[in-house]
Amino acid sequence: MRNKLYILILSSLFLPLTIQAQFVQKKYYESMVDSINLMTDFINSNSGDIERYAMNEVLKETIFNILTDDNSINFKLDSLKHISNITPSNKSFRLMTWLFKREDGNFESYGLIQTYNKRRKKYFVIPLEDVSTKLPSAEHLKLEGESWYGAVYYHFVETKINNKEYYTLIGWNGNTPFTQKKILDVLSFKANGMPVWGATIFKKHPHGRIYRLIFEYSTASSFFLNYDKQSYEVRTGKRDKKTRKPIYKSIKTDMIIFDRLGPLVEHMTNVYEYYVPETNVFDAFINDNGRWYYQEDVDARNPMPKRRQRRKETTPVRDKDFYKAP
Structure with a gap:
C-alpha cells in the first residue's frame, strides 16, 4: 500500500513536467x-535553378535532422506544403517525398x-x-534501400500477406514537358x-509479372488513379x-481504380506524349x-470521389492541381 502511494506521489510530480516537455516539442x-x-515556397518560385538547388539541399538536411529524432514519428507534421508526408497507423515509418521542377x-x-x-x-x-531514369524496365525490377522510383505520393493502402505488411503507394511524377x-x-x-520498393502482388495484369505499374501520358491530359469504392x-x-445469355451479378467493393490509357491515333503506340484516357473506360485492382x-471494365457509374485529398497526409489526386504544373 505504501509503495503504491509513493508511485502515485511521484507520478503527480512528474506529470506536469512531461506535459510541459510535450508542449515544447510540439511548438x-x-x-x-x-x-x-x-x-x-522558394523552391517552387520563379527563381533560378542554382538558387533553388541550394535551398533544396538545405531542405534535405533540415528534414533529415528532424527525422533523426525518434520522437518525431509521434508528430503528424500535417501542415506541410508541397511535400507528401506518409505515416501508417503502426508508425513503423515516415515517408516524405517532393518534386523539383527545373x-x-x-x-x-x-x-x-x-x-x-x-x-x-x-x-x-x-x-x-x-x-527512375536509369532503369530500362522499371515495372519488372525490385529496388532496395535508397534506390527508389521517384514519385510524390497522395494515397497509400495498407495490406498484409502472411503477417507481412505491404504498403501500396499511389503517386505522381511531373516527368518532362511532354509527359x-x-x-x-x-x-x-x-x-x-x-x-524494399516493389512487390509481385499485382496479379493477372497484361504486363505480366510486375513489381509496380507506371502510367505515362500527355501533360495536356489528366489521368485518374486512386483508391475508391466502385x-x-x-x-x-x-x-x-x-x-x-450469362447472368452477371454486381459486386461493390474498395479498389484501386484508374482510367484506361491509349494513344490518340493508332500509329502513335508507345509515344506517350500522345496517350490520353479513354472516355469513361476504367480498369481496377481489387484486393x-x-x-x-x-479487373477490366469496372462500372464507375458510382459518384467518383472529388479529386481532393481524403486524409491530411495525402495530396490532391488531380495531376496539375497537386504541383501546379503548367
Whole structure:
C-alpha cells in the first residue's frame, strides 16, 4: 500500500513536467514545419535553378535532422506544403517525398524515409535516390534501400500477406514537358528496417509479372488513379432461360481504380506524349487477401470521389492541381 502511494506521489510530480516537455516539442515541430514551408515556397518560385538547388539541399538536411529524432514519428507534421508526408497507423515509418521542377520543365524527385529497426528498437533515416531514369524496365525490377522510383505520393493502402505488411503507394511524377506519370508502387521492409520498393502482388495484369505499374501520358491530359469504392460484374454461372445469355451479378467493393490509357491515333503506340484516357473506360485492382487482382471494365457509374485529398497526409489526386504544373 505504501509503495503504491509513493508511485502515485511521484507520478503527480512528474506529470506536469512531461506535459510541459510535450508542449515544447510540439511548438518546436510546428516552427520547423513553418520553416520547411518557407523553403518549399522558394523552391517552387520563379527563381533560378542554382538558387533553388541550394535551398533544396538545405531542405534535405533540415528534414533529415528532424527525422533523426525518434520522437518525431509521434508528430503528424500535417501542415506541410508541397511535400507528401506518409505515416501508417503502426508508425513503423515516415515517408516524405517532393518534386523539383527545373527551368527546362523537367522534374526531379527527392525523398527521405524514417524507418524502424526492430532488432535495435530504433528509427534511422535514409535519403532516397531517384533511379527512375536509369532503369530500362522499371515495372519488372525490385529496388532496395535508397534506390527508389521517384514519385510524390497522395494515397497509400495498407495490406498484409502472411503477417507481412505491404504498403501500396499511389503517386505522381511531373516527368518532362511532354509527359507525366502516375505510379502504383509497393513498399515493404526487411527485418532490419531497410525498405524494399516493389512487390509481385499485382496479379493477372497484361504486363505480366510486375513489381509496380507506371502510367505515362500527355501533360495536356489528366489521368485518374486512386483508391475508391466502385462496382464490377462477375458471372453467376447461370443463364437467362429465354436468351441463354450469362447472368452477371454486381459486386461493390474498395479498389484501386484508374482510367484506361491509349494513344490518340493508332500509329502513335508507345509515344506517350500522345496517350490520353479513354472516355469513361476504367480498369481496377481489387484486393484479395493482400494481393491486387486486375479487373477490366469496372462500372464507375458510382459518384467518383472529388479529386481532393481524403486524409491530411495525402495530396490532391488531380495531376496539375497537386504541383501546379503548367
